[in-house]
Amino acid sequence: MLKILEDRQLQVFEKGVDDYAIECGKASVAGSVSQRACVFCGSRVVLYPVADAIHLVHGPIGCASYTWDIRGSLSSGPELHRISFSTDIQEREVIYGGEKKLYSALCELIDLYNPAAAFVYCTCIIGLIGDDVDAVCLRVEKERGIPVIAVHSEGFKGTKKDGYRAACEAIFRLMGKDSTTPVSSFSINILGEFNLAGETWIIKDYYRRMGIEVTACLTGDGRVEEIGRAHRAKLNVVQCSGSMTYLAKKMQEEFGIPFIRVSYFGIEDMSRALYDVAEFFHDCEIMRRTQELVKSEVSRLLPEIDKYKKNLLGRKAAIYVGGSFKAFSLVKALRLLGMETVVVGSQTGSPEDYDYLKEITKEGTIICDDSNPLELSKFILEKEADVLIGGVKERPIAFKMGIGFCDHNHERKIALAGFEGMLNFAKEIHATVTTPVWKFSPARKKATNIQVQGTSKD
Numbered sequence: 001m002l003k004i005l006e007d008r009q010l011q012v013f014e015k016g017v018d019d020y021a022i023e024c025g026k027a028s029v030a031g032s033v034s035q036r037a038c039v040f041c042g043s044r045v046v047l048y049p050v051a052d053a054i055h056l057v058h059g060p061i062g063c064a065s066y067t068w069d070i071r072g073s074l075s076s077g078p079e080l081h082r083i084s085f086s087t088d089i090q091e092r093e094v095i096y097g098g099e100k101k102l103y104s105a106l107c108e109l110i111d112l113y114n115p116a117a118a119f120v121y122c123t124c125i126i127g128l129i130g131d132d133v134d135a136v137c138l139r140v141e142k143e144r145g146i147p148v149i150a151v152h153s154e155g156f157k158g159t160k161k162d163g164y165r166a167a168c169e170a171i172f173r174l175m176g177k178d179s180t181t182p183v184s185s186f187s188i189n190i191l192g193e194f195n196l197a198g199e200t201w202i203i204k205d206y207y208r209r210m211g212i213e214v215t216a217c218l219t220g221d222g223r224v225e226e227i228g229r230a231h232r233a234k235l236n237v238v239q240c241s242g243s244m245t246y247l248a249k250k251m252q253e254e255f256g257i258p259f260i261r262v263s264y265f266g267i268e269d270m271s272r273a274l275y276d277v278a279e280f281f282h283d284c285e286i287m288r289r290t291q292e293l294v295k296s297e298v299s300r301l302l303p304e305i306d307k308y309k310k311n312l313l314g315r316k317a318a319i320y321v322g323g324s325f326k327a328f329s330l331v332k333a334l335r336l337l338g339m340e341t342v343v344v345g346s347q348t349g350s351p352e353d354y355d356y357l358k359e360i361t362k363e364g365t366i367i368c369d370d371s372n373p374l375e376l377s378k379f380i381l382e383k384e385a386d387v388l389i390g391g392v393k394e395r396p397i398a399f400k401m402g403i404g405f406c407d408h409n410h411e412r413k414i415a416l417a418g419f420e421g422m423l424n425f426a427k428e429i430h431a432t433v434t435t436p437v438w439k440f441s442p443a444r445k446k447a448t449n450i451q452v453q454g455t456s457k458d
């Protein structure tokens with residue numbers, strides 16, 4: 001039986017057993033060894049796919065290595081985002097300040113790479129020594145004539161969500177620069193789609209087939225110039241709502257652009273996402289094309305999925321992801337594969353997100369906020385999950401527990417969004433769940449002898 005840290009008790013909920021609102025959005029409990037990333041990492045992952053900008057980490061080299069080439073985000077052109085630049089702050093700068101080093105690094109990099117913009121990420125140590133990063137950025141911006149933006153993402157100053165917000169502020173600063181390039185009256189921006197394994201290209205192709213123009217994708221395969229005209233699109237479509245709802249609200253206030261929240265994962269949510277955009281434009285031709293597109297994709301996909309479903313019926317899954325919107329889609333996608341979700345949690349869910357998870361999951365499901373490896377391991381064993389769906393930090397937990405793993409996070413190299421993404425997801429889940437290697441797992445053998453007694457919170 002698992003004892004949950006006292007300060008975390010209300011962040012873990014078992015449907016059918018507990019009856020309270022899940023606590024969330026608070027700082028991680030000290031000593032809990034949270035799965036969450038820091039503020040800096042939050043901002044870095046959102047801005048990372050802007051491929052023609054310099055990304056300079058102002059801090060010790062460890063911060064840069066922590067986020068180096070962290071995503072599978074692809075670019076159709078420049079690849080500056082793949083290089084991790086750092087000011088490599090050392091003892092001397094901690095004592096005398098790092099502004100001079102930052103200034104020289106920025107000038108050198110801009111002269112060498114000729115980027116469209118530069119982002120300077122403030123890390124913990126910069127917040128502590130008090131460098132005036134804004135002043136340095138402003139000076140270089142004036143001297144070199146490109147946007148040089150300080151991203152205030154000092155790691156200690158909040159949760160990963162504060163990093164998303166810092167990234168949104170930085171993107172917002174690039175907007176409003178282009179008011180001449182023609183923009184269609186059926187145009188959208190995609191917010192929170194990061195082109196992992198080329199997913200932005202898949203989604204953009206659906207919109208193209210519907211007759212919709214994508215003015216800017218924030219930030220998948222991102223370009224500074226495109227962001228400069230994003231303020232003239234007619235609708236914002238928010239895919240990763242945890243990271244980009246703040247920007248969508250800001251654009252609504254400043255530019256009057258309405259927004260909708262969508263998910264591109266799973267057949268149900270992918271179809272809904274396309275129909276919601278079509279409905280927004282009230283255009284018969286767009287709606288007709290959308291119906292055609294969804295019909296042809298779904299009819300092609302379902303027989304393929306049925307092949308995998310046969311071996312997956314009744315299998316159990318645990319989900320632990322960054323944002324809850326992805327978790328919603330995963331619960332539904334797993335159901336389509338005949339599987340049951342027994343554990344589901346996120347790093348950054350809101351009270352409304354957790355209420356919705358309570359609605360769509362079955363009795364006995366554990367729902368958790370800002371979890372840690374020990375909790376996740378125990379939940380997996382108690383609920384006898386066959387697969388864990390998560391990111392790079394969850395992978396070792398799955399393998400130590402001797403169960404399958406599906407990478408559904410930044411690092412993946414297989415597209416899981418869109419209709420073809422659903423097929424890839426089914427293939428991957430099938431391969432990892434049915435591999436015979438798990439029958440040799442000591443943890444699994446032990447798990448079968450465990451008396452499941454529920455989740456103790458004593």
Ligand code: SF4
Pocket residue numbers: 038039040041059062063066122123124125154155156
């Ligand atoms: S910003 Fe702070 S918490 Fe984040 S990686 Fe750097 S030192 Fe660690």
